[in-house]
Amino acid sequence: MSLTAITFFERFEADILSGKKTLTIRDDTEKDFLPGSIVQVSTYEQNRWFCVLKIESVEAILFSDLSDIHAKQENMTLSALKNVIKEIYPSISHLYVISYKLIKEKVL
Numbered sequence: 733m734s735l736t737a738i739t740f741f742e743r744f745e746a747d748i749l750s751g752k753k754t755l756t757i758r759d760d761t762e763k764d765f766l767p768g769s770i771v772q773v774s775t776y777e778q779n780r781w782f783c784v785l786k787i788e789s790v791e792a793i794l795f796s797d798l799s800d801i802h803a804k805q806e807n808m809t810l811s812a813l814k815n816v817i818k819e820i821y822p823s824i825s826h827l828y829v830i831s832y833k834l835i836k837e838k839v840l
């Protein structure tokens with residue numbers, strides 16, 4: 733069964749809504765998104781819905797293969813991205829790059 737919802741830390745919300753952050757890197761507990769599927773997005777902290785994404789692709793990657801291309805799509809430097817991922821997933825080397833498109837934003 734594929735996943736239909738995802739959470740992001742609140743600090744990433746503005747970058748997602750502005751289209752500056754177009755991918756997320758997750759561990760194997762959050763890899764089962766179907767390309768082409770629609771996913772509801774909420775904040776991790778408050779479970780507050782804030783947008784809808786369409787999954788473009790899900791690709792396995794090793795932590796050591798993260799590059800400037802991934803960092804740019806996360807709207808970060810590569811060293812900032814590696815620090816964020818190490819903090820969220822300490823000592824996990826097998827990860828998944830999930831790319832997405834913003835479909836619907838929250839209306840303020």
Ligand SMILES: CC(=O)Nc1cc[nH]c(=O)n1
Pocket residue numbers: 739740741744755756757758776820
């Ligand atoms: C809640 C959560 O795990 N959020 C993450 C994790 C990795 N990348 C990301 O953009 N957001």
